[in-house]
Amino acid sequence: MDDGKKADGMHRALCPVETLYVGQRSRAVLSCTLRGRVDVAALSAAFDAMTETNPPLRSRIEQDGTGHLLRLLDEDERPRLTTRTGDETEAYAAELNRPLPVGGPLSRAVLVSSPDAESHLFVLVVDHTVTDGHSSIALHNALWDRYRTLVEGEPTTDRAGSAAPSWPEPVSRLVPGADAADTAKYLDSRLQEVRRHPVELVPYDVTAGDHADGEGHIEVRRLTLDADHTARLRRTARDAGVSVHALIAATLLGTARRRLEGDGSRTLGCLSPVDLRSRLSPPLPASALVPAVTTHLQTLDVSDSAEPLVLARTVHGRLNDFLSRGDHFHEMRLTPEIPRNPALQLATVIVTNMGVVPGPRLPEGLLASDVRLVPAREHYFPQAGRSPVMACVVSFEGRLSVEFPHSTACYSPAFMSAFRDEVRAGLLRLASAARPDRAVTG
Structure with missing residues (x-):
């Protein structure tokens, strides 16, 4: 099953298992309803830290001969937290129906807040080409862990800004x-x-x-x-x-x-x-x-x-x-x-x-x-x-x-x-x- 291609800096070939999801165009939609004040700057920084640590989140899918690969997005193309004011129910329906098209970022993070900024809906969407249920839940929790450390002033130990992205190995190489x-x-x-x-x-x-x-x-x-x-x-x-x-x-x-x-x-x-x-x-x-x-x-x-x-x-x-x-x-x-x-x-x-x-x-x-x-x-x-x-x-x-x-x-x-x-x-x-x-x- 191994396609024989290793990660090479800015891109990584998809294995056959991952390629199957390209055609299915499926995605994991994680969400949580929040009550209280959200520090938007800290949440934005937390999402940026997740995309920096996990290159697939700031990648696009490209055709590569008869297969596909992940390629890092340019800095101005990478996903960032988006925020808006609105109704939680309507916002959830909208994000559930909003795709992650091939050629665009493979992740999205959205915070929708009430007018008084006391209640919120946070939605994290990740393409199934690069995640499954367990890793998407882990990512969601890690993002909020980072947010907590930022607002509480704890030190962080990220490799932010690393010149060499660390691509995860396809599971087909690990079986x-x-x-x-x-x-x-x-x-x-x-x-x-x-x-x-x-x-x-x-x-x-x-x-x-x-x-x-x-x-x-x-x-x-x-x-x-x-x-x-x-x-x-x-x-x-x-x-x-x-x-x-x-x-x-x-x-x-x-x-x-x-x-x-x-x-x-x-x-x-x-x-x-x-x-x-x-x-x-x-x-x-x-x-x-x-x-x-x-x-x-x-x-x-x-x-x-x-x-x-x-x-x-x-x-x-x-x-x-x-x-x-x-x-x-x-x-x-x-x-x-x-x-x-x-x-x-x-x-x-x-x-x-x-x-x-x-x-x-x-x-x-x-x-x-x-x-x-x-x-x-x-x-x-x-x-x-x-x-x-x-x-x-x-x-x-x-x-x-x-x-x-x-x-x-x-x-x-x-x-x-x-x-x-x-x-x-x-x-x-x-x-x-x-x-x-x-x-x-x-």
């Missing part, structure tokens, strides 16, 4: 080596599997004629659980011997099945992104700005009355077997085949899993009342008539959040609200099944 014949055998088995078990997708409830522009826009339906219900859901998972991820995936699969016509079982697919950072040797820190994710696709026969715990045990067991075999490395090696064989990642539901992560640490007098991570992209395909349903799952400070981004040219807000509400009801039922005599630790 263990493999025999080409073994990779080809694995690819053949995967292709046979997806041909034997084609999955059904959730039909759109919107037609092209429902939108004057034929395109629609991105919206997000969201469910959250408070700390108590999140803890109870974790307890249910432990009592059942499964992960919270498996419980959520099972609930999503059941909800999706009830959006399909007909009786009996249907073949559905569940795609679980798999973090490679902790599985590399040595482990790759979350601060490394590279996409370090592969996927696991499994197909299941799901009835409209499927028992969530039964589904969860299947999801959990298959994912564990996949990891124990080391197939996550095989899966990453066949990434270049995905554009030619999209069924390798075609699923009914896509369920991310960031786990429990900390929110930003802020200086005294500034509070973050909400933190969000939502994936978005430029291209949706209303002409397809159906697609996977995406659920972005993360627990900031021990409170579960599941985000459902969608294009209104595909699914209406009412459709996705009902889908979200059914998932939430299912998770609450699972949380209520927790045994109260067992404490949740870790």
Whole structure:
């Protein structure tokens, strides 16, 4: 998989895994709602420090023969914090729908403040070509760490102004080596599997004629659980011997099945992104700005009355077997085949899993009342008539959040609200099944 090209000062070639994201045009949208006074100059300096330390943030994507590369932007082109006054809800919708086009900066930071400057929305957007969920969260927290040190007057130890950018290594160079014949055998088995078990997708409830522009826009339906219900859901998972991820995936699969016509079982697919950072040797820190994710696709026969715990045990067991075999490395090696064989990642539901992560640490007098991570992209395909349903799952400070981004040219807000509400009801039922005599630790 290695393209054989090393970083050379002002540019670094993209590996096959990173190149896949160029065509997808997807991005991570980190945001937090703030209450209190923000020192705009310090926040601007903090963002500048992040882009200086992390060259991908101040780069553009360029064509390089049959591939692509990252090239540093000129000083007057690099991204800077932008600020404006406005409504938080409207600002979030605008930033969610504002792309990071090829040829422009791969990051953006925006602060939108109320007229009295006491409430704010901060949005950090990063192209998925150079990040994944874990590194984007780490970047967001590091930015606020820098802000805190600046406003509190603590000394900093950056390499700001360094003449030699430190480019992160592509993950394709860090995975263990493999025999080409073994990779080809694995690819053949995967292709046979997806041909034997084609999955059904959730039909759109919107037609092209429902939108004057034929395109629609991105919206997000969201469910959250408070700390108590999140803890109870974790307890249910432990009592059942499964992960919270498996419980959520099972609930999503059941909800999706009830959006399909007909009786009996249907073949559905569940795609679980798999973090490679902790599985590399040595482990790759979350601060490394590279996409370090592969996927696991499994197909299941799901009835409209499927028992969530039964589904969860299947999801959990298959994912564990996949990891124990080391197939996550095989899966990453066949990434270049995905554009030619999209069924390798075609699923009914896509369920991310960031786990429990900390929110930003802020200086005294500034509070973050909400933190969000939502994936978005430029291209949706209303002409397809159906697609996977995406659920972005993360627990900031021990409170579960599941985000459902969608294009209104595909699914209406009412459709996705009902889908979200059914998932939430299912998770609450699972949380209520927790045994109260067992404490949740870790």
